[in-house]
Each structure stands twice: as C-alpha cells, then as structure tokens.
Amino acid sequence: MRTYNETLALRVAERLMHLPDVDEKLMFSGLVFMVNGKMCIGISRESMMVRLDPNTLENLSHKDGWHQMIMGGRPMKGYISVSEDVLVRNDELDFWVKLALDFNPFAKASKKK
Numbered sequence: 001m002r003t004y005n006e007t008l009a010l011r012v013a014e015r016l017m018h019l020p021d022v023d024e025k026l027m028f029s030g031l032v033f034m035v036n037g038k039m040c041i042g043i044s045r046e047s048m049m050v051r052l053d054p055n056t057l058e059n060l061s062h063k064d065g066w067h068q069m070i071m072g073g074r075p076m077k078g079y080i081s082v083s084e085d086v087l088v089r090n091d092e093l094d095f096w097v098k099l100a101l102d103f104n105p106f107a108k109a110s111k112k113k
Contacts, residue, residue: 004030
C-alpha cells in the first residue's frame with residue numbers, strides 16, 4: 001500500500017516532465033519531487049507540500065485549502081500544505097505547482113552528506 005496519493009503524484013509528474021532535472025524520492029511518508037536537486041513538491045496521502053517563497057504567504061490569503069506546515073511545534077518557513085480537495089481542479093493544481101517552480105531557482109539545496 002502506498003503512503004501517498006498516487007493519482008495526485010501522477011498529475012504533478014505530468015506537469016514536471018518538461019523539466020530536465022526532476023527526481024522522485026520516497027521520503028517523509030510520501031513522494032517528494034526534487035527539481036534541480038532541491039525539494040520542490042511533496043505528495044502525502046491527503047495533501048501536497050509546496051516549497052515557496054515565504055514572503056508570498058500574505059498574498060495567498062484569498063486562496064482556500066492551505067496552511068503553513070508545522071514541524072516540532074514551529075512553523076516551517078517556506079513550506080505549506082495544500083489539501084487534496086482543492087487540487088482536484090487542474091487550474092488549482094497548476095497554480096500551486098507554478099508557485100513551487102517559480103521559487104525553485106532561489107531555494108537552497110540541502111547539504112550533501
């Protein structure tokens with residue numbers, strides 16, 4: 001049994017297939033799309049993690065179905081979770097994927113071990 005929404009993962013993969021450097025990794029109980037060696041989008045069972053410019057959060061107040069991710073009781077700067085309920089519409093999925101891809105060139109890659 002998969003721990004992530006395979007249908008949503010396929011829909012995201014379709015939107016990333018034109019890019020030259022995309023890897024899929026199983027991590028965090030889900031599937032993470034790495035773009036240019038950097039975490040970009042993650043798929044869990046009921047939501048999609050989006051890595052974005054933390055300064056854009058205030059511009060998203062009009063959008064439904066998302067919240068800032070929390071880890072260890074603290075907000076994760078630059079990471080939000082978008083409910084799969086919102087993502088059933090292609091225009092909504094496209095919006096969130098574009099937001100993640102727009103930030104990707106500016107995102108820092110994690111240090112290699």
